[in-house]
Amino acid sequence: MEIKEYVRPSSLEEAYQLMRTRHATPLGGCVWLRMNAKPVALGVDLASLDLDYIRDTGDMIEIGAMTTYRSLETSNLLAKQYGKLFPEALSHIVGVQLRATISVGGTVAGRYGFSDLNTTLSALGAKVVLYPGTITDLATFIAEGAESPFLVEKILLPKGVRGAYQQIRITRNDFPILNVAVAWTGSAWRVAVGSRPAATRLCHAAMQMLGSDPCPSDQTIEAASMQAAEETSVGSDIRASHDYRKAVLPVLIRRALLEVRG
Amino acid sequence: MIVTITINGKKESLQIEPGDMLVDTLRNAGHVEVKKGCDTGNCGVCTVLLDGKPIRSCSFLAVRAEGHEITTIQGVAEEARRFADFLNREGADQCGFCAPGFALTVIAMKRELKNPTEEEIRHYLAGNLCRCTGYESQHRAIRNYLEADHA
Amino acid sequence: MHEAPMRNAPTFSVVAHPHKKVDGEGLMLGRPAYTDDLVPSNALHVKLVRSPHAFARIKSIDATEALKLPGVACVLTWKDCPRIPITRAGQGNPEPSPHDRFILDEYVRYVGDEAAVVAAEDEATAEKAASLLKIEYEVLEPILDFEHAKDNPIIIHPEEGIHEMFPIGFEPKRNIAAAYHMEVGDVEQELAASPVRVDTVVYTQAQNHVAMEPHAAFSYLDVQGRLTIVTSTQNPWHTRRLLGLALQMPLRSIRIVKPRVGGGFGAKQHIHVEPYVALVTLKTGRPARIALTRREVFESTFTRHQMRVNIRLGADPDGTLRAIDMQVLSNTGAYGEHALTTFMVAGSKTLPLYNKVKAVRFGGDVVYTNKVSAGAFRGYGAIQGLTGLESAIDELAHKLGVSPVELRRKNMIHEGETSEVFRIMGEGTEGVAMNIESCKLEECIRRGKELIGWNDERLVWEVAPGRVHALGMAIAMQGSGIPMIDMGSARIELQDGGFFKLHVGATDIGTGSDTILAQIAAEELGVDMEDIIIHSSDTDHTPFDVGAYASSTTYVSGSAVLKAAASMRRKLIDTVAMLWNVSPEDVIYEDKAFRTVDGSRHLTLHDFSYDTLYHNGVRMQTIEVTESFSGEKSPPPYLAGFVEIELDKETGKVDVVKYVGVADVGTPINPNLAKIQIEGGLLQGIGMALYEDVRYSDKGHLLSHNLMTYAIPSREDVGSIVVELVDSYEPSGPCGAKSAGEIGIDTPPAAIANAIRNATGVRLTHLPFTPDKVLAAIKAAEGAA
Numbered sequence A: 001m002e003i004k005e006y007v008r009p010s011s012l013e014e015a016y017q018l019m020r021t022r023h024a025t026p027l028g029g030c031v032w033l034r035m036n037a038k039p040v041a042l043g044v045d046l047a048s049l050d051l052d053y054i055r056d057t058g059d060m061i062e063i064g065a066m067t068t069y070r071s072l073e074t075s076n077l078l079a080k081q082y083g084k085l086f087p088e089a090l091s092h093i094v095g096v097q098l099r100a101t102i103s104v105g106g107t108v109a110g111r112y113g114f115s116d117l118n119t120t121l122s123a124l125g126a127k128v129v130l131y132p133g134t135i136t137d138l139a140t141f142i143a144e145g146a147e148s149p150f151l152v153e154k155i156l157l158p159k160g161v162r163g164a165y166q167q168i169r170i171t172r173n174d175f176p177i178l179n180v181a182v183a184w185t186g187s188a189w190r191v192a193v194g195s196r197p198a199a200t201r202l203c204h205a206a207m208q209m210l211g212s213d214p215c216p217s218d219q220t221i222e223a224a225s226m227q228a229a230e231e232t233s234v235g236s237d238i239r240a241s242h243d244y245r246k247a248v249l250p251v252l253i254r255r256a257l258l259e260v261r262g
Numbered sequence B: 001m002i003v004t005i006t007i008n009g010k011k012e013s014l015q016i017e018p019g020d021m022l023v024d025t026l027r028n029a030g031h032v033e034v035k036k037g038c039d040t041g042n043c044g045v046c047t048v049l050l051d052g053k054p055i056r057s058c059s060f061l062a063v064r065a066e067g068h069e070i071t072t073i074q075g076v077a078e079e080a081r082r083f084a085d086f087l088n089r090e091g092a093d094q095c096g097f098c099a100p101g102f103a104l105t106v107i108a109m110k111r112e113l114k115n116p117t118e119e120e121i122r123h124y125l126a127g128n129l130c131r132c133t134g135y136e137s138q139h140r141a142i143r144n145y146l147e148a149d150h151a
Numbered sequence C: 001m002h003e004a005p006m007r008n009a010p011t012f013s014v015v016a017h018p019h020k021k022v023d024g025e026g027l028m029l030g031r032p033a034y035t036d037d038l039v040p041s042n043a044l045h046v047k048l049v050r051s052p053h054a055f056a057r058i059k060s061i062d063a064t065e066a067l068k069l070p071g072v073a074c075v076l077t078w079k080d081c082p083r084i085p086i087t088r089a090g091q092g093n094p095e096p097s098p099h100d101r102f103i104l105d106e107y108v109r110y111v112g113d114e115a116a117v118v119a120a121e122d123e124a125t126a127e128k129a130a131s132l133l134k135i136e137y138e139v140l141e142p143i144l145d146f147e148h149a150k151d152n153p154i155i156i157h158p159e160e161g162i163h164e165m166f167p168i169g170f171e172p173k174r175n176i177a178a179a180y181h182m183e184v185g186d187v188e189q190e191l192a193a194s195p196v197r198v199d200t201v202v203y204t205q206a207q208n209h210v211a212m213e214p215h216a217a218f219s220y221l222d223v224q225g226r227l228t229i230v231t232s233t234q235n236p237w238h239t240r241r242l243l244g245l246a247l248q249m250p251l252r253s254i255r256i257v258k259p260r261v262g263g264g265f266g267a268k269q270h271i272h273v274e275p276y277v278a279l280v281t282l283k284t285g286r287p288a289r290i291a292l293t294r295r296e297v298f299e300s301t302f303t304r305h306q307m308r309v310n311i312r313l314g315a316d317p318d319g320t321l322r323a324i325d326m327q328v329l330s331n332t333g334a335y336g337e338h339a340l341t342t343f344m345v346a347g348s349k350t351l352p353l354y355n356k357v358k359a360v361r362f363g364g365d366v367v368y369t370n371k372v373s374a375g376a377f378r379g380y381g382a383i384q385g386l387t388g389l390e391s392a393i394d395e396l397a398h399k400l401g402v403s404p405v406e407l408r409r410k411n412m413i414h415e416g417e418t419s420e421v422f423r424i425m426g427e428g429t430e431g432v433a434m435n436i437e438s439c440k441l442e443e444c445i446r447r448g449k450e451l452i453g454w455n456d457e458r459l460v461w462e463v464a465p466g467r468v469h470a471l472g473m474a475i476a477m478q479g480s481g482i483p484m485i486d487m488g489s490a491r492i493e494l495q496d497g498g499f500f501k502l503h504v505g506a507t508d509i510g511t512g513s514d515t516i517l518a519q520i521a522a523e524e525l526g527v528d529m530e531d532i533i534i535h536s537s538d539t540d541h542t543p544f545d546v547g548a549y550a551s552s553t554t555y556v557s558g559s560a561v562l563k564a565a566a567s568m569r570r571k572l573i574d575t576v577a578m579l580w581n582v583s584p585e586d587v588i589y590e591d592k593a594f595r596t597v598d599g600s601r602h603l604t605l606h607d608f609s610y611d612t613l614y615h616n617g618v619r620m621q622t623i624e625v626t627e628s629f630s631g632e633k634s635p636p637p638y639l640a641g642f643v644e645i646e647l648d649k650e651t652g653k654v655d656v657v658k659y660v661g662v663a664d665v666g667t668p669i670n671p672n673l674a675k676i677q678i679e680g681g682l683l684q685g686i687g688m689a690l691y692e693d694v695r696y697s698d699k700g701h702l703l704s705h706n707l708m709t710y711a712i713p714s715r716e717d718v719g720s721i722v723v724e725l726v727d728s729y730e731p732s733g734p735c736g737a738k739s740a741g742e743i744g745i746d747t748p749p750a751a752i753a754n755a756i757r758n759a760t761g762v763r764l765t766h767l768p769f770t771p772d773k774v775l776a777a778i779k780a781a782e783g784a785a
């Protein structure tokens, strides 16, 4: 890739000011950015901002924007909170080496259609913190974006949430044809669908149908799965057709719901 | 700009552009043991260790290696030779283009995972593609290599 | 199994042992070995400017801005190239491929076709200059659907001067690159008289080789002003010959060096990059280097030929196969490289499997489209033909209600038999009659059934609600070189110290052929592996060889090595006998030493090597031999492939739980390397069956142009691959060997299609069997039921 001018600020404020005052591009993992043919006029490297952390703040889990997928996958803290959810959602992504570079912030900021992480975070009810302090619902952020320029500082995850993740791929580490995550927050169900092939969306009507019962019946689960397929728009790409996605969506949601319900 | 990177234990000062990827910096500096097989980060042949952990040098900014330790296969030559022996005995070395990146990842895995299961091994190495071998022979070699240490 | 002593075969001490690959450790340690590791530092960097259109005429190229850029050495267009029609296919002379291509042309015929060449001091400048080139195109309407190419009003090759080298059915005005037809007996009559018939069609897709090393080359003028090209090629001599024609240079002024090659599979059996570095070096006098990006490999090197294979079978109710009709339409893309030959192999290396039929017919066309050209690819037509044939055989078994295994056993070829097809169909020419002297298909099937746990009564079972496991199988044959066309040679020279230099033209492209050729030489010369120093291949320094393709290296080049080693052995004995003034019959050569029968004289090979080079006065001489081999036949290796799949009926996802391949490759010169050829081939075949697909937009842009959009199997995709080699000995082969390079890839598409059929009752006809296609087929069948 071509970066015409490169700076490596040591504070978030400095980075943010550069972004506000000049046409600057934040550099996350750069795994995606580097494939962009367009030169970057001013690259603002986020590597020295101490944004690589996963911590328990008491009522929340905080994940810094420069935390890598590999850290999420291998984090004991996350494993204790969410079981195998993160390894299951992320470990199909190419390989350990690349996952050691991909950043959470770049993924959220990019709002990629194929994203496994954004689907997972959306289902968990994550919030995204934009510097200097705007807190937005992550699912909403994925759907609507934010006014540029913005700087993703960290992600906030509620505790005590149980989630499950399901996907279908042609090969094990290809991009997903479809990915799905569901979660029981303790008071409600959340259902997210990504790689439609467009970006993640919540299935609000299906969530409503599931209501506040931690143990919905098989019939309710089936109905909610069908409802999710009904309300979610999907498309075609080289991996699969619209019809295929429509047909498999309820299957994946049912499987995920059954996994969480037990 | 100039970056100083410790490559296989030796400090090297290298002239780079800020957008350069580490793989090109390393190859231009003569470390041609680091291969390049794709433009997208999919194949794993460019694997090097950054402070002991495997990364893809094609997907890593050279400027970020400043002040860090980069290990190529040459930096773990002795261990690589040991592993090569197991690989050779299975005939699992074919065209060899994937071999340096693959071997580095195996060596990193051995350090990181204790008694990995077959599934964990395949999972750890999933991003190292090989078009020649069909992988089976590589796994026979890995099992023997790991077992040899326990014996 | 290969450990067991071989029936009617001699015992070996170096051959048939799993020796380590001679270059294995060095490659793993990353020693500079591949083309792009060796580039001179002062080389110019070459970038190719590629067509953004599927079909267009170049109206003008304005290089003013590009040439203004500091560091740009030259920009070359079609106007700078000799207008000589060539083929890029590395094949024998004359090539069975049409000469329908120019190094650079006024017309571009697919997205990615070369439009201009830029060279600069560094890669970034070359890229920049390439982007500054202003090319004005007259965009033409392309043909993208190969089923509508023939006699389409759009003509892809209207230009004058292009031609075939001998009759191959070349009719460019009809968009036909090649055509062929043959018939033995009366197929229509036999079919009409057959009480049981099936009629099937299979579409096999284009596939990319994805050799891990992208194509690369560099060139320079040596001290004598000769053009040297170092390149990742499978065939140095063909490359030299084709370049000589393309550049209008005498062959004596060109040298081709093949260093280590990072995989080929057919991808490097062509000239893709060499002409462009050569042009730049000739123009500037400077060394020039090119290394394709992975995207360029996808966009501008070759694919497997996409084919439609129609099969009609006729049989008696007892399962006796009476007639086979195979009609093929093949898509060669924009140019006709390997058009005729891959298409003919679809018949010639499949139909003899069922050699007892009364009538057999094969025919069809190979058409041009505005897509990436197709070329050589492991399997080379046989995989396409077999996918059709072996699917049809299973359909016949279903119709007859018999075991698919027994149906094959009843009709397939056996040792001592022949097939008319061998005589009639060659590769582009007539074939060569051949008796099968080694065929252990029966044993392959027996052992394969055992390893997969085959049970005719239980070919599908449920493992969980909606999730089934199912079995499927297929058999295959290939060849071992092209008889009377492929030729290989070997030169052996004794060195001071008592070791041998073995020079071969055979091109090790990662398969380990250097190792097995050294094994053959060591075996025959009665020395250790370490006593053979092998070098391949360099048109200036190693003897001729056609190259690594058509499963020829072990059989053809191996035979040349064996002959050379035998000659060397005789020559050593003759020379020593002369020195001792005894007759050669009185000299025994054993354990690296000579002695007379009566034991009166003794000389080690080591001492002899010094004597002949330093001590023998006027009788000093270099002991050297060169031998060549060209096969009179092409003995097929065989394989029985068995698969267990898991199929998720709710998602259509098919996973290979286990794939068993049991093969007859004759004597495996190196059992490990032979086995890995087959393991690797099986996985590449599974990739074709389930995952890999070359896809285009409706404007002809390649959508699968990198490894993100074209996924090959990873180590997590397939459960297990089990390969065994059965005891076999091919009398015509070196140390009893046949070939192992291609046979592995052939069975997976058919075996997996057959397993899916057993799992679901549905016959899938379009490869690859992605979840989308599988689910759609299941749903369609449910809807119909």
Ligand SMILES: Cc1cc2nc3c(=O)[nH]c(=O)nc-3n(C[C@H](O)[C@H](O)[C@H](O)COP(=O)(O)OP(=O)(O)OC[C@H]3O[C@@H](n4cnc5c(N)ncnc54)[C@H](O)[C@@H]3O)c2cc1C
Binding pocket: A025, A026, A027, A028, A029, A030, A031, A032, A033, A034, A046, A065, A092, A093, A094, A101, A102, A103, A104, A105, A106, A107, A109, A110, A112, A114, A115, A116, A117, A150, A151, A152, A153, A173, A174, A175, A176, B040, B041, B042, C708
């Ligand atoms: C070969 C390959 C295969 C992949 N397969 C998958 C897959 O199967 N599933 C999947 O989910 N993902 C996949 N990914 C994508 C990956 O998971 C990431 O989503 C992607 O690489 C972005 O992360 P990054 O850190 O590299 O971001 P970058 O490339 O650094 O950044 C992406 C964008 O976000 C901006 N940005 C970065 N950080 C911030 C920040 N903190 N604040 C504001 N803006 C920021 C950048 O300027 C840029 O525009 C794949 C990627 C590759 C290369």
Ligand code: FES
Binding pocket: B035, B036, B037, B038, B039, B040, B041, B042, B043, B044, B045, B046, B047, B056, B057, B058, B059
């Ligand atoms: S070169 Fe392919 S992953 Fe780096």
Ligand code: FES
Binding pocket: B093, B094, B095, B096, B097, B098, B099, B129, B130, B131, B132, B133, C212, C262, C263, C510
């Ligand atoms: S050995 Fe050739 S790619 Fe692995």
